Every structure is written in structure tokens, then in C-alpha cells.
Amino acid sequence: MSKNKQIDSYMARLQRAMAGVRDMDRADIMAEIRAHLDTRADQGRLDEAITELGSPEACASAFLDELRLQAAFSDGGPAKTLSTLIAMASRRTLAATGLFVSGIFFLLAIGFVITALAEIVSPEMAGLWINDGHDSFSVVIGVMDDKGAVRSGEILGRWLIPVAMALAVLSLILGQKIGRVFLKMLMQKKPTIV
């Protein structure tokens, strides 16, 4: 394989490995790696340069985590926060912990939305129940399948819809805030040195 083809092949794989990175960041990184390889090829040191950079996938991964973190932190939205933690969770314990903790709040948000929808579709199954027994006290909000046991203790009625939606928004905000705390901690950690 000629030197140019070897470089083209490396750059094509690098481009694929960097999918998802902002166009401007990717173009700048790719141009710099290309200039590095072209110059080394001129010096007759292309193979050595490729060995130093590692595979295109390894080379990309050294940039990707930080770019993802920065993009997620700038975006600030729950979807980007969650997707970044998911993408990094298999490789970074801190990301896995962040995903677990913020994930609980995201799941709660989904649960509250389902509860609000259930109150519209099937009001006899959804509600907020307070059980103040002799030796136990419990508060349950959500959807219950046991139609016979429920309506008597349900206290919100149609107010369940705004209350559940407010709790969903609150859970979403908490999940996002916690996720961002973990993103910030991940950004403060130094990247891997080859």
C-alpha cells in the first residue's frame, strides 16, 4: 500500500471513530492528525507515527470522552447528560455511579408521567394513598392494579395530574442536576495518558 493510501485509510477510520463529535472540532483534530502523518511520511517515518498514535479507534477515544463531556456540559439538557453517562459508564466507574444515581431520578420522572397519564385514562387505578394504620404508616403514589382495594383511601382525585406532573418535573431537574455534578467531576479528572 502506498503511503498516501495508508494515510487515507487511517483517516477514513478515524473519521468513522469520531462520529458524533461536533463538525468543527472533528475537522480541526483530523486536519492536525493528517498534517502529522503527512509530515512523518515525508520524513520516511509513517509506520512509526502510526504506531505512536495507535489505531484510529484508540486515537479517537483519547479525544472523545473529553469532547463528549464538554458537549454534554454545554448542552445542559437531561437527554445529553444521560446519553453521555451511558456512553462512558462501561469504562469509567464515576460515570457508572453518576448514571445509577441520576438514573433513579429519571426513572422516577417517567413513573410520575405514567401516573398522570393513568389518571386520565384509568382514574380508578391511579392515585395517592395514605394508609395510617395502627402500627404502620405509608404513602403510595402511582398506579395500582388492585381495583377493589384502592379508591377509599385515595386523597387527590383529579389533582393527581398536576401533582404527578410537578413531581415528574422535579425528578427530572434533580436527575439532571446530579448528572451534571458527575459530568463536572469527570471533566476534572485527567485523561488517560498513553
Next chain:
Amino acid sequence: MDIETWKSQLRKGAADLAILAMLDTGLHSGLSIVDGLANLPKIGLSAGSVYPLLSRLERDGRIAGTWEKPKNGGRSLKMYTLTQTGRTSLTEMKQEWQAFRDQLSQLVGETA
């Protein structure tokens, strides 16, 4: 912990300082930084580490990069220089490093 893990941790801590200190000597391309560090193998920074570090330092605002074409022709290269923030950061890091090195030397002894 094996010695390789320990060495890797030392390098992680020193990587930013090494790059900023090189740029304190003047304008450099990624390539010239890689070449300069090739003579200092104990620092342990190769091209695979240097470019992601430069990218991060640039996004942090500690260095600034511009594409320049050499006056005598040849390929355009991205040239880096320290920003004021980078210069301040370097000064602080150098002071910390020197104090750390002095105190650790008291403990382990100077062999050089």
C-alpha cells in the same frame, strides 16, 4: 500497585506542566512538541497523548492554536502558544512542582 501503574500516575500529574513548559519556550506545533518530548522518554508523552492534551488545553483557554503555513513553503501546521491564563497556570504549577520536588527529595534523598 505495580511500578507501571505508579509511573502512569506520575505522568498523568505532570503532563499538563510538561506541555505548558514546552510552550513557554516559544511557538510550537504538535509535531515539534512530540519531537521535543521524544528526547525525554521518562516524561512518557507520545503523539497519541500529546494531541488530545493540546486539544484539552486549548479548550481550557490555557493555550491558543492557529494554522500557519511555513514561510519557506511546506505543509500548514497548527501552531500553539501560551495564553495569559496558561502563563499564570504555568507559574502556579511550577511553584507547586518545585516545592513538591524539594520536600520529596528531603524524604527520599537526592541521587542525581
